Amino acid sequence: GAGVSQSPRYKVAKRGQDVALRCDPISGHVSLFWYQQALGQGPEFLTYFQNEAQLDKSGLPSDRFFAERPEGSVSTLKIQRTQQEDSAVYLCASSPSTGVEAFFGQGTRLTVV
Amino acid sequence: QKEVEQNSGPLSVPEGAIASLNCTYSDRGSQSFFWYRQYSGKSPELIMSIYSNGDKEDGRFTAQLNKASQYVSLLIRDSQPSDSATYLCAVKHSTTPTFGRGTSLIVHP
Numbered sequence: 544g545a546g547v548s549q550s551p552r553y554k555v556a557k558r559g560q561d562v563a564l565r566c567d568p569i570s571g572h573v574s575l576f577w578y579q580q581a582l583g584q585g586p587e588f589l590t591y592f593q594n595e596a597q598l599d600k601s602g603l604p605s606d607r608f609f610a611e612r613p614e615g616s617v618s619t620l621k622i623q624r625t626q627q628e629d630s631a632v633y634l635c636a637s638s639p640s641t642g643v644e645a646f647f648g649q650g651t652r653l654t655v656v
Numbered sequence: 657q658k659e660v661e662q663n664s665g666p667l668s669v670p671e672g673a674i675a676s677l678n679c680t681y682s683d684r685g686s687q688s689f690f691w692y693r694q695y696s697g698k699s700p701e702l703i704m705s706i707y708s709n710g711d712k713e714d715g716r717f718t719a720q721l722n723k724a725s726q727y728v729s730l731l732i733r734d735s736q737p738s739d740s741a742t743y744l745c746a747v748k749h750s751t752t753p754t755f756g757r758g759t760s761l762i763v764h765p
Contacts, residue, residue: 583664645690
């Protein structure tokens, strides 16, 4: 497809369960970002990749959050031992290079019950 | 701490009017500025980018940037009910866009 693709679109997890969220960026895009968006708030930065290198993970809220992009294309955001406060929409965005606009996927809505 | 501030609104304007959305940012080294539109339950959609001081027009949209005042705005002319959405300002210093919380715009017929 032409756009950023995220899966699953919706995920319900029991508290304590591990989840994995997938992002397939636009082909050829070097930069990849993960954001967390709570209801009524703007997207909050989680982590940034340039190709396979994770250059900034300063936004990850705890060590339960882990992201990877091993081959510089698809990325996975993993949340271990999910908590209710992890409930949010997780957005992935990609950009052809630094300094230019980023394009978002549809997001994954995570609900922890 | 890089901050991007927006009035959460809602900003309510009548159909056909000009809607003015404002954003201030704290990082003087910021170089790239973006406006995204986000409909309820959807992901942000890029509508404008601006990189230098002044105005940039694209159809009914005009972005205005004043780096000295650390201020960026979005004007929407001839507002339509379909413009009703949350408008997110994003500011990029080097690699990572920082977003404001967004301004909710309501265009009423």
